[in-house]
Amino acid sequence: MGMLASTGLVVKLVLIVLLYFSVVSWGIIFYKLLQIYRANGASERFMEFFYKSKRFDTIGSQLDRFENSPLTVLFKEGYAELRRLQEKVEQKADPNVISTDLGGIDNISRALRRATTSEITRLEKYLTFLATTGSTAPFIGLFGTVWGIMSAFQNIGQSGSASLAVVAPGIAEALIATAIGLVAAIPAVMGYNHFQQRIRVLISEMDSFSTEFLNIVQRNFAGR
């Protein structure tokens, strides 16, 4: 406590900023851990259920079971668009046939793409803060250290002594800013890289699911 209390005002402010970065970073890390791991688990279960089911309306009625999966959102959007197209062609002879001439498949594809983009945005939300923390926290800490060392040297000059007992505490107090900066930055960088990799996997799964969904629609609903 004494070590922190004897630091200067600027170093204290730097430490407060770094503490804020660290608190928010860890909050984001916890949130993203929960969000992405639940999304992964729910996606796996949803895909299993999706391939087992014979009808879209059966899947549509069971979506609440996989609420954390981004694939359910894609399915929901695609299925809703499919239903809207079906309603439009109900007056035709075969209500189960979507005319590709009217761009029905493209509509569903666009709906799936929009849902994918929306889900990517949701998954990547707050990750920018982790990147910012990882890249700037060490520099903020370094700034605090440089400032602290400047103050320490001023004190050394005023005291007129350059003994280790005079020099060392000031330098050590200044270095704590760099230490806290690294403490804030290291988990942020690690979390950012980890979540980016997991999100890439989820994006790839969403792309695969979109393609699969469009194939099924074209195979079963589109005429000619």
Place this chain on the structure above:
Amino acid sequence: MTQRFPNRYPGPGGMFAISFVLHLAVGLLMLFGDLLPIFQPQEQPVTYVDMVTLPVASPQSGMPAPATPEAPRTPAPPAPAAPKPPPAAMALPASKPTPTSKGKTAAPSANAKPQQTAPGETQEDARAFNDRIAKLERQAEDRRQAEVMARLRKTARTGMPGARGTQAGSDYASYIQSRLKDALTREMAKETRSPLLIAIITIGADGKVAEFRVTKPSGDRVFDDAVTRAVTLAGRSLKPPPSGQFRYELRFRPEEVTAK
């Protein structure tokens, strides 16, 4: 519109709160668990240690005087005021310290009772004690210097047999070698194992080094510099050569300076 299901787990706000509590816990643990380094420069207690024969001012910190019969006869040290007194508050003897019998130096024990002194006598006694300490220190320093001089005289290298090496004899070359070797011993520095430098030195009629020309460097820059420094050092106090200018070729090795 893209529709989302409501999240059942805590949102970012909840996680920030959890993170804050976690940081608070870690911070408190560091503060109250003494995990942060504390810098408190320790005040070194000032102790007076007798390196030769002086009495120990602080028995706990100092070196006890030898209690052998061969120990120099010294006056008994003043009894300390407390088992661990600071130097300023050191108790002083009420009277002059008396020499111990049979040369036995009485090292003050930690259990010695402090002598009772009147308040008015304290300053006078302190001055007397300080005078006595200063006198003893002077005597010890004189003795030490005499011993050092005697040792130097014994170990001084000679330029020729029987000579002391501090004056020019008939063999001026040996004298120069001796002076240079002494200087080289003082200035010795080298990086290689056994460097060898060959040089020609010219001593002027006034005893100054007129020229120092390296004919073959050793290849060890540090050693070459040491030789140059040694020549400069030795050149300050050389006697003039008996027959005008003196020119000589020398081989400098770390352990010796010889004629080529």
